[in-house]
Amino acid sequence: MPSSNDFPSANGPRPSTPTFFNNSFLNLEPGNPTMYESYWKKMGDKCTVVIKGSELLSYMTDENNVCWFMLPELNDAIERLHRLVGNAVTDGKHVVVGTGSTQLFQAALFALSSSDDSPQPLNVVAAAPYYSEYREEVEFLQSKLYKWAGDAHVYDKDEPCIEVVTSPNNPDGTLREPVVKKAKQGKLIHDLAYYWPHYTPITHMADHDIMLFTFSKCTGHAGSRIGWAIVKDKEVARKMTRFIQMSSIGVSRESQRRAAKLMEVVCESYENVKHIKSENFFHHSKDMLTEKWVKLREVVEQSVVFSLQKYPEGYCHFTGEISEPRPAFAWLKCNNGIDDCESYLRGLSIIARGGKRFGADPKYCRVSMVGKEDQFNELLRRLSNVTGNSKNEH
Numbered sequence: 001m002p003s004s005n006d007f008p009s010a011n012g013p014r015p016s017t018p019t020f021f022n023n024s025f026l027n028l029e030p031g032n033p034t035m036y037e038s039y040w041k042k043m044g045d046k047c048t049v050v051i052k053g054s055e056l057l058s059y060m061t062d063e064n065n066v067c068w069f070m071l072p073e074l075n076d077a078i079e080r081l082h083r084l085v086g087n088a089v090t091d092g093k094h095v096v097v098g099t100g101s102t103q104l105f106q107a108a109l110f111a112l113s114s115s116d117d118s119p120q121p122l123n124v125v126a127a128a129p130y131y132s133e134y135r136e137e138v139e140f141l142q143s144k145l146y147k148w149a150g151d152a153h154v155y156d157k158d159e160p161c162i163e164v165v166t167s168p169n170n171p172d173g174t175l176r177e178p179v180v181k182k183a184k185q186g187k188l189i190h191d192l193a194y195y196w197p198h199y200t201p202i203t204h205m206a207d208h209d210i211m212l213f214t215f216s217k218c219t220g221h222a223g224s225r226i227g228w229a230i231v232k233d234k235e236v237a238r239k240m241t242r243f244i245q246m247s248s249i250g251v252s253r254e255s256q257r258r259a260a261k262l263m264e265v266v267c268e269s270y271e272n273v274k275h276i277k278s279e280n281f282f283h284h285s286k287d288m289l290t291e292k293w294v295k296l297r298e299v300v301e302q303s304v305v306f307s308l309q310k311y312p313e314g315y316c317h318f319t320g321e322i323s324e325p326r327p328a329f330a331w332l333k334c335n336n337g338i339d340d341c342e343s344y345l346r347g348l349s350i351i352a353r354g355g356k357r358f359g360a361d362p363k364y365c366r367v368s369m370v371g372k373e374d375q376f377n378e379l380l381r382r383l384s385n386v387t388g389n390s391k392n393e394h
């Protein structure tokens with residue numbers, strides 16, 4: 001859910017100068033990517049899309065494509081973006097567009113489980129700490145096709161399963177590989193929502209059977225609700241398309257057109273040698289996230305209450321730099337005998353998502369790093385003001 005600070009009021013947008021009072025709640029629970037707004041504001045009219053009343057009326061878009069409701073311009077823009085960044089192989093694969101990666105995850109579950117011969121629902125697992133929504137999405141419809149089977153680390157059933165591999169991982173930003181042993185391992189869904197160069201070094205071209213990406217985390221346009229899957233097997237792509245047909249008869253063409261335009265603007269800025277690199281989207285966003293992480297680590301290093309894990313450095317083929325990852329979330333740990341980080345933070349009027357929701361220890365909490373700057377500065381202020389927080393206090 002978006003934070004209350006980001007919602008427009010019923011009377012139009014709120015004033016753009018939110019002030020945080022000491023007792024007002026700071027909502028860093030959702031991963032609402034509003035930090036990117038400042039970049040897109042600077043782009044002015046470059047990304048404006050005009051759609052005439054006479055356009056985009058048809059249900060159909062491209063009958064020759066497996067994903068028949070996908071705009072060819074979006075398909076092209078997605079392939080161009082992946083070629084530019086070098087984060088995923090698209091050659092010879094099928095792109096399926098969805099109303100967010102959330103819909104595509106469910107489409108992938110349907111496609112993989114409906115082709116399974118077993119009379120039992122297929123087990124769905126993810127290694128803890130896992131993205132909290134997987135469990136809820138799997139359990140929501142009480143499907144006969146699949147069921148949630150928990151932490152992939154401890155999966156020991158002699159039955160096939162679907163393992164969701166999220167890399168970089170939400171909530172903890174680590175790079176992941178499948179953990180279920182080969183013999184038992186059934187099918188894989190790779191959720192690569194954060195495999196973009198502002199969050200992590202691009203170390204290789206991902207090349208998996210089903211790879212999910214989302215516009216929400218790539219450029220920050222979560223409200224457009226665009227995600228895409230890159231799928232190796234045509235039949236799986238067809239089934240995913242069928243699922244989307246059954247749930248929404250396709251995906252908004254207006255959103256597709258806007259996404260395509262924004263992706264083209266990102267690509268053009270890199271292809272234009274006159275552009276200053278640091279002002280291009282991924283470089284600019286990387287710098288913003290780097291600054292946030294440096295500041296957060298400074299506060300946490302002074303603290304006896306909180307700690308953060310270190311990430312190994314990697315060489316990024318896209319930027320040509322060696323750097324640490326800059327995850328979209330801080331996976332904050334409470335020490336000093338504090339067992340419930342979420343409640344502890346609530347005491348500081350900070351709302352964050354507790355470890356339990358991710359199948360992990362409640363000593364951990366997930367705090368969004370992709371909110372607006374004033375929210376983030378307020379987070380730093382509140383964390384550094386904790387009584388007994390400082391290592392320098394006696």
Ligand SMILES: Cc1ncc(COP(=O)(O)O)c(C=O)c1O
Pocket residue numbers: 031099100101102103131166170191193213214215216222225226227
């Ligand atoms: C790992 C991961 N996958 C999928 C999603 C959902 O993305 P979308 O907004 O495209 O539905 C999120 C959103 O936070 C996410 O973190």
